[in-house]
Amino acid sequence: MPGLPPTVAWLGGPDGTLYLLDQTQLPARVSFRACTHVEHVWEAIRSLGVRGAPAIGVAAAYGLCVATRPFRGLDRAAFLSRTVEAAAYLAGARPTAVNLAWAVERVQARAQQTPADSGADGAWRAMFAEAEAIAGQDADICRRIGQAGAHLVPRGGTVLTHCNAGALATAGRGTALALLYEAHERGVAFRVLVDETRPLLQGARLTAFELAAAGIEARLICDSAAASLMRLGQVQMVVVGADRVAANGDVANKIGTYAVALAARQHGVPFYVAAPLSTFDPRTPTGDAIPIEQRGAEEVRRAGGADVAAPSVACLNPAFDVTPAEFVRAIVTERGLVEPVDAATVRALLGPG
Amino acid sequence: MPGLPPTVAWLGGPDGTLYLLDQTQLPARVSFRACTHVEHVWEAIRSLGVRGAPAIGVAAAYGLCVATRPFRGLDRAAFLSRTVEAAAYLAGARPTAVNLAWAVERVQARAQQTPADSGADGAWRAMFAEAEAIAGQDADICRRIGQAGAHLVPRGGTVLTHCNAGALATAGRGTALALLYEAHERGVAFRVLVDETRPLLQGARLTAFELAAAGIEARLICDSAAASLMRLGQVQMVVVGADRVAANGDVANKIGTYAVALAARQHGVPFYVAAPLSTFDPRTPTGDAIPIEQRGAEEVRRAGGADVAAPSVACLNPAFDVTPAEFVRAIVTERGLVEPVDAATVRALLGPG
Numbered sequence: 001m002p003g004l005p006p007t008v009a010w011l012g013g014p015d016g017t018l019y020l021l022d023q024t025q026l027p028a029r030v031s032f033r034a035c036t037h038v039e040h041v042w043e044a045i046r047s048l049g050v051r052g053a054p055a056i057g058v059a060a061a062y063g064l065c066v067a068t069r070p071f072r073g074l075d076r077a078a079f080l081s082r083t084v085e086a087a088a089y090l091a092g093a094r095p096t097a098v099n100l101a102w103a104v105e106r107v108q109a110r111a112q113q114t115p116a117d118s119g120a121d122g123a124w125r126a127m128f129a130e131a132e133a134i135a136g137q138d139a140d141i142c143r144r145i146g147q148a149g150a151h152l153v154p155r156g157g158t159v160l161t162h163c164n165a166g167a168l169a170t171a172g173r174g175t176a177l178a179l180l181y182e183a184h185e186r187g188v189a190f191r192v193l194v195d196e197t198r199p200l201l202q203g204a205r206l207t208a209f210e211l212a213a214a215g216i217e218a219r220l221i222c223d224s225a226a227a228s229l230m231r232l233g234q235v236q237m238v239v240v241g242a243d244r245v246a247a248n249g250d251v252a253n254k255i256g257t258y259a260v261a262l263a264a265r266q267h268g269v270p271f272y273v274a275a276p277l278s279t280f281d282p283r284t285p286t287g288d289a290i291p292i293e294q295r296g297a298e299e300v301r302r303a304g305g306a307d308v309a310a311p312s313v314a315c316l317n318p319a320f321d322v323t324p325a326e327f328v329r330a331i332v333t334e335r336g337l338v339e340p341v342d343a344a345t346v347r348a349l350l351g352p353g
Numbered sequence: 354m355p356g357l358p359p360t361v362a363w364l365g366g367p368d369g370t371l372y373l374l375d376q377t378q379l380p381a382r383v384s385f386r387a388c389t390h391v392e393h394v395w396e397a398i399r400s401l402g403v404r405g406a407p408a409i410g411v412a413a414a415y416g417l418c419v420a421t422r423p424f425r426g427l428d429r430a431a432f433l434s435r436t437v438e439a440a441a442y443l444a445g446a447r448p449t450a451v452n453l454a455w456a457v458e459r460v461q462a463r464a465q466q467t468p469a470d471s472g473a474d475g476a477w478r479a480m481f482a483e484a485e486a487i488a489g490q491d492a493d494i495c496r497r498i499g500q501a502g503a504h505l506v507p508r509g510g511t512v513l514t515h516c517n518a519g520a521l522a523t524a525g526r527g528t529a530l531a532l533l534y535e536a537h538e539r540g541v542a543f544r545v546l547v548d549e550t551r552p553l554l555q556g557a558r559l560t561a562f563e564l565a566a567a568g569i570e571a572r573l574i575c576d577s578a579a580a581s582l583m584r585l586g587q588v589q590m591v592v593v594g595a596d597r598v599a600a601n602g603d604v605a606n607k608i609g610t611y612a613v614a615l616a617a618r619q620h621g622v623p624f625y626v627a628a629p630l631s632t633f634d635p636r637t638p639t640g641d642a643i644p645i646e647q648r649g650a651e652e653v654r655r656a657g658g659a660d661v662a663a664p665s666v667a668c669l670n671p672a673f674d675v676t677p678a679e680f681v682r683a684i685v686t687e688r689g690l691v692e693p694v695d696a697a698t699v700r701a702l703l704g705p706g
Contacts, residue, residue: 222551
């Protein structure tokens, strides 16, 4: 997006450097982490320096290239063995977003598919090309998601979103926010309510920042205010991203998404999910099978960098929740809308892919 | 409560000083504001130095004594006129909690009821005695609310609460938390999930602090996690306080209460409100007629004392929401349970008072 720093940038060609925008510093500081070792990439993903399912996928794809570049001098079999190890390491950085495993597997598979006589260096170059392709495709996918769903944005209405499924969550213009950017470009007037999204405040720090940069009118609210504002008729549409979509259409997304979906259904507000096909996981039958990352207590105990609860207070910090398919009006993908959201429609969508 | 500092304390008799615990500093610092002028009391209420509907009532009752003490040398009519002015000023500090207006009116009425020949000083002494009575009664009411509702606490279960309706919200042992203290004393084992309660984090700062002091096992969660945890079967009861109960049983309470009530109903978790009779406002027919205080944007824009969103970000910050009566299983009062929660039952409860 114009005006926004890139989320993931590999500069200088195959011998260059991977830079990841450190989103934990936004909006106060725009700074990048130079990732010269795979541990840097793992740590950036783990600590949410880079976050958002599509962006994690792109970062991990490049991360596998960072991990294996030093082994280009090995023989092919040894190189491929190192690649498998590094892929498993990276895929373990966060358990919920399926794009992470998807991207790493795709890059690794590309290495395996190179001709047997291509050598380690050839395999690595194929992997790098694959990572570049994933990044480029992500930008294209974001644009197509926006185009597929922009007509859903209510003219003159208010759209509520949770967490950040914008440019900062992808290598393009976002997923949920892509709909808003596209509608804004088409001249549709609307306003946005942004859930601040505790504990890490991605809504306050990232989404409000992005929407302001794009010139879209937005107001920040505490997460717990969303249901009441819907009851008062102040919301006409909800759109969020997804970290994983199960085969039956159940959606794992940032903690608090389910609460929003429940309130939306109660008050007749359509609830949309915007997600690329890479977020769909046909191997996960339902939401109950999606592993939910439990994060550290300090994220809840602290706010704005300061302790707000006593250090002895125990916390529970699930990073994601599951919204059952029945709460989702449609899922907006780069291939159009999944509607109704159920196993048959999801299967039909993924089938020809 | 043993181990907890008093919320409101008037020390030194009629010529003494009103001290209000500055709850904005908790849990990091226990400090009191000495309120020698009525503006100090107004400011403490406005800034949430003292908060919680019953505590606000007690503070305001004493506040009216602080306001009018300098006028004891005036003639009676002039004194009563000053009392009316001060009462209106204090009642305007916060619009939603009905206890504030109730307490101020009760103290003021006491002055009016003194014999015509009692003079300004006699009227003031009667007011002071009334403020002392309100404080003493509040402690007694809290205990009776706890006794009336302790049997509702599920043995071996988990109770979720939102905001702080504990000792720190009253001059006694609290309202919602009084049930838990009483059940704990009766040997009932249970655990508590505490909503952190953005934006001002009364759950994290106050409720977690209180429960720890009482030796009750508690875990802090982000507000937005409550619905998902209910979906996962991890909550067996919800209990919250109230800032105002309308004649039909609709409940105004801290923003986010409605979201909790909605999730509780969806998942079959009983949702209780604990509130003294002074919180009921028969002159307010339904929740729609309750004025909802809109507070400043900086409360949302900041967290833990630091800016988390850019200073230019607009915010919406309703301090309260309304939970319709149909979502409330029962209201626990010092006179027993209001159940079902509807206009007829509320009328029957208040009638003989």
